């Protein structure tokens with residue numbers, strides 16, 4: 001057996017507590033079936049606090065909105081509000097659920113990519129700020145607000161910023177080169193200005209570049225400076241999310257993994273992925289082509305560094321973003337999703353069967369499916385933990401692939417081959433850590449009529465916990481302070 005490269009995840013003490021307690025895992029499965037997603041709310045609140053500390057440190061006005069779409073668990077909404085931030089909603093139901101929970105309108109924002117009449121009606125009726133993406137939405141918003149005989153606050157989403165001489169293309173928002181004309185035309189009539197209050201601009205850039213975000217902020221502030229003398233009352237710029245988080249403990253493992261993967265793709269190393277999948281690397285006549293097509297699971301550019309780089313970006317006149325925000329009295333808004341969920345969740349599943357395929361691979365079938373732990377990129381690159389009912393110190397290590405419940409050849413839960421200290425038995429537990437941001441929820445489907453996984457919250461700050469400390473969604477009731 002050749003040693004497979006490891007990718008050891010950053011793992012919190014609360015996760016280890018659960019990983020080390022097979023009896024508790026069994027109780028959780030008995031109550032909620034497999035798989036189960038566990039969320040640690042104190043960690044979520046700590047992440048909020050870390051953000052606040054960094055932003056307040058710059059002395060800029062700021063407001064965070066948790067990007068709800070990154071995780072569907074209801075209990076995170078009151079947790080966000082209790083931690084002092086708002087919610088970025090991206091659909092009718094995301095908004096409705098927050099309103100039903102009694103969240104105040106000024107803590108909500110609607111950034112949905114598609115906004116139908118139902119959504120616009122709901123947002124306008126409740127006084128929620130709407131981020132407008134296109135001209136049709138502007139017209140519809142105006143019409144609905146007039147029908148309701150009310151006013152509405154909007155932000156305008158923009159894109160197409162120039163960066164290093166090239167335009168950053170996007171399907172979202174108004175092009176920055178056209179937006180001034182659109183605003184002039186649209187707000188030409190008093191009727192419009194009486195109904196719609198344009199209060200800010202919004203962008204959310206694809207990818208994770210801090211330089212692009214800093215540059216886009218400067219271009220947005222320039223726009224505000226040009227439009228203010230014409231009577232527009234801007235109070236915020238919202239830069240969306242995309243703030244990086246780090247999943248891995250060791251830089252060397254990340255580098256080593258990519259080297260070995262390339263060797264395997266070239267046939268110079270035994271495969272380390274199912275069917276020798278290159279995860280983006282390709283063998284072109286003996287040379288590696290392409291790049292690793294996954295999230296940058298290891299990176300050192302996490303929130304303190306990321307925000308520093310953005311806020312300290314200089315414009316041509318040598319001014320920092322942060323000092324311009326202060327001078328112009330503009331509130332910086334952020335809508336982080338993934339990075340607020342850092343170390344917040346795990347996904348645990350029970351082993352259903354073991355087998356050996358015709359190529360000699362050990363396949364471990366889990367009671368879950370590929371949609372319940374799925375990255376938008378080529379693979380989820382963290383070593384899972386195996387928890388054995390009967391650990392055997394004398395057992396031989398085995399290399400395995402984990403397979404899921406869908407009738408698809410490609411329902412292989414991780415493309416990576418994983419070394420375990422012993423072959424798991426039926427009923428043993430496999431735990432995937434740090435899955436709360438997108439991984440556990442974003443692509444989850446109910447194919448085959450499999451139920452969606454149960455979600456439970458751990459609200460306790462205690463370092464040890466029992467079955468009673470895990471709360472389901474039913475636990476969430478409207479927030480009393482707003483009732």
Ligand SMILES: *Cc1c(COP(=O)(O)O)cnc(C)c1O
Pocket residue numbers: 067069070088111204240241242243335336337338339
């Ligand atoms: C997805 C999205 C976010 C959240 O992005 P993260 O990468 O999870 O931080 C915020 N705002 C908008 C408009 C988005 O589309």
